[in-house]
Amino acid sequence: MINRRQFLATTAATAGALALPSIRAAQASEPIKLGSILDVSGIFDAYGKPMDMAATLAVEELNAGGGLLGRQIQKVSYDTQSDMALYTQFAQQLVRSDQVHVVHGGILSASREAIRPTLRKAKIPYFYNVLYEGGVCDRNIVCTGITPAQQIEVLVPAAIEKFGKKVYVLAADYNYGQITAKWMSHYVSQSGGSVLATEFFPLDVSDFGATIAKIQEAKPDLVLSALVGGAHLSFYRQWAAAGMKDRIPLASSTLGSGNEHLVLTPQEGNGIMVAYSWSPSIDAPAAKAFLDKWKARFGDVATINEFAVNNYQGIHLWAEAVKKANTVDHDPVIEALESGLAIDGPSGKVTIDPQTHHAVLDMQLMEIRDQSLAVIKSFSQRQPIDTQKFCDLKANPDDNKQYEIDI
Amino acid sequence: MDFAVVVTVEILHSIAVLVLISSGLAVIFGMMRVINLAHGEFLTLGGYVAILGHRNGLNLYFCMLVLAPVVVGLWGLIVERLVVRWLYGRLINTMLATWGLSLAMTGAFSMIFGNTMTGIPNPLGGLTVGDYQISGYSLFLIAAAALVMAVITIVLKATRAGLIARGAMQRPDMAQAFGLNISHVYMTTFAAGAALSGLAGALLAPLVGLGPGSGANYIAKAFITVISGGASVVTGTIVSAGLFGSISQVFTLVTSSVGGEIALLVAAVVLLRLMPIGITGRFFKGWT
Numbered sequence: 001m002i003n004r005r006q007f008l009a010t011t012a013a014t015a016g017a018l019a020l021p022s023i024r025a026a027q028a029s030e031p032i033k034l035g036s037i038l039d040v041s042g043i044f045d046a047y048g049k050p051m052d053m054a055a056t057l058a059v060e061e062l063n064a065g066g067g068l069l070g071r072q073i074q075k076v077s078y079d080t081q082s083d084m085a086l087y088t089q090f091a092q093q094l095v096r097s098d099q100v101h102v103v104h105g106g107i108l109s110a111s112r113e114a115i116r117p118t119l120r121k122a123k124i125p126y127f128y129n130v131l132y133e134g135g136v137c138d139r140n141i142v143c144t145g146i147t148p149a150q151q152i153e154v155l156v157p158a159a160i161e162k163f164g165k166k167v168y169v170l171a172a173d174y175n176y177g178q179i180t181a182k183w184m185s186h187y188v189s190q191s192g193g194s195v196l197a198t199e200f201f202p203l204d205v206s207d208f209g210a211t212i213a214k215i216q217e218a219k220p221d222l223v224l225s226a227l228v229g230g231a232h233l234s235f236y237r238q239w240a241a242a243g244m245k246d247r248i249p250l251a252s253s254t255l256g257s258g259n260e261h262l263v264l265t266p267q268e269g270n271g272i273m274v275a276y277s278w279s280p281s282i283d284a285p286a287a288k289a290f291l292d293k294w295k296a297r298f299g300d301v302a303t304i305n306e307f308a309v310n311n312y313q314g315i316h317l318w319a320e321a322v323k324k325a326n327t328v329d330h331d332p333v334i335e336a337l338e339s340g341l342a343i344d345g346p347s348g349k350v351t352i353d354p355q356t357h358h359a360v361l362d363m364q365l366m367e368i369r370d371q372s373l374a375v376i377k378s379f380s381q382r383q384p385i386d387t388q389k390f391c392d393l394k395a396n397p398d399d400n401k402q403y404e405i406d407i
Numbered sequence: 408m409d410f411a412v413v414v415t416v417e418i419l420h421s422i423a424v425l426v427l428i429s430s431g432l433a434v435i436f437g438m439m440r441v442i443n444l445a446h447g448e449f450l451t452l453g454g455y456v457a458i459l460g461h462r463n464g465l466n467l468y469f470c471m472l473v474l475a476p477v478v479v480g481l482w483g484l485i486v487e488r489l490v491v492r493w494l495y496g497r498l499i500n501t502m503l504a505t506w507g508l509s510l511a512m513t514g515a516f517s518m519i520f521g522n523t524m525t526g527i528p529n530p531l532g533g534l535t536v537g538d539y540q541i542s543g544y545s546l547f548l549i550a551a552a553a554l555v556m557a558v559i560t561i562v563l564k565a566t567r568a569g570l571i572a573r574g575a576m577q578r579p580d581m582a583q584a585f586g587l588n589i590s591h592v593y594m595t596t597f598a599a600g601a602a603l604s605g606l607a608g609a610l611l612a613p614l615v616g617l618g619p620g621s622g623a624n625y626i627a628k629a630f631i632t633v634i635s636g637g638a639s640v641v642t643g644t645i646v647s648a649g650l651f652g653s654i655s656q657v658f659t660l661v662t663s664s665v666g667g668e669i670a671l672l673v674a675a676v677v678l679l680r681l682m683p684i685g686i687t688g689r690f691f692k693g694w695t
Binding site for chain 2: 043230
């Protein structure tokens, strides 16, 4: 004989047990949610829009191939409107109400640092797919863009060999510019050259007349520029307007990453040396296939930039990790990423460095020719040596900060 | 010696840029006491008009010297009729309204032109001075700034329109009693100030990368120049632009670009502490 309470308990348990498989089945067919958080409007939209298009392309491509683990991928995206405050808000939303399995996004370092703690706490893998100043050491994040050392170690020795040893450095006066200028000086002295002067410019400075006079007085063989943004673009125009372009050559770590070479006329831009991981003129099947797919989906390949390619590759790296781990759970996915995971992306082979969670990438040394980036020389699989100097996630898996790289 | 020439040209260029970007504001603020916070966007609009005109095959100098001032002047006319004229004498309200206008114009620029930098190629090449190179366009800008100042002086001093404008600004009630239409005088003055801004924006377009938010880069310097200059439109602008242009350029040469900007701001603060109503409030009284 059973009393009423026992009867209720047993019935509930039985009903629960019977329902369990159907809940599991429902879960299996539910989509995997990929959170995307980017500035698709506002003052950074020139970066954010192509990145968002790249994310759409990558997700559609994965779904067309049957999705991941037999489940479709659903892209949950938020437009942060170039407003840092919205990053924190939307990151909370992705974690709490959308319950995504991974987040790709963030453009400025400030936006990355705004959402990194939230995602780390929630144990949601975070992919930051933009070139930046380096130094982030956190087991929950994967940085798939190039860092200054990766770029400068290719650019500076080549420029010095071609143009001469006396160098004048111009850089934007904030975190990225300061760190990049340090790496420039480092590689200039490594290549046997000398830095005559380093000058920093606030981001809103657009008058470079006095600087151009000073550079002429110093008579360098080469000017290295890490100038950033629209106001600084004025330098290249004023330099050409003064007739300096034929006298002293330029190399830059920033020009062209946001398609700036399309704004400069051929007379203003031709011959400036740059180095990035992506160029539309890379002669490889994966790069050509990417351009074709982009063209088929969006019509015009002119919008593609380094950032878009990085975002596309970041999503494919995550997909590879999920396939390898055979689950979307946090720890197995991170472990899969740390197994020396690599993909063949549009920019070439991209490998995750287990020590830093940064990408090992192919670099292209290029020259601006008639508003296009022409590859002069390719460098295979460059390590993020700046971040490797400080960050070792194998030795300190609980590390959680951005090191200020000082050399 | 050659370097001295280069430095002199750079200083004059810096002064010329200040004169150009602040002359439109000086006319509107100096004469009408209206603070136009959309001044930076008027400059940007001038730049865009010149670029669009040039892209559509028009002569670059025509676009810069005629088309841009005319279009921005007309835009100023519309703005004055629709917004500013209801707010004369209400300083704070005018500031709010023109600030809103500046936000709206920035938004419109990014919707129409996209949030990317554009530009037009520089029409003049470099000039060789001994071992050095200077930009031919710098000399052109210096000449343009001198010409703008000369034209404003002549209009204000030697024409009947200038006389009416000055009279209407100083004693509107008196001018009205003489049968002048004050409303039309204000409207014309505002449009003329806007046209000057458009000209300045167009003249700067070949030197800088132009984007929807570019106006913000100029507005602070334009205001510092105009407020420090004081009531006289031409003399005030020339004196304070001369002072600030030289200070910022000399400090930029000796220290860095940051040093130049700091020197300019310190000079402005000291100057306004000593002369709260501007340079022409104390010296050059009664000059145009």
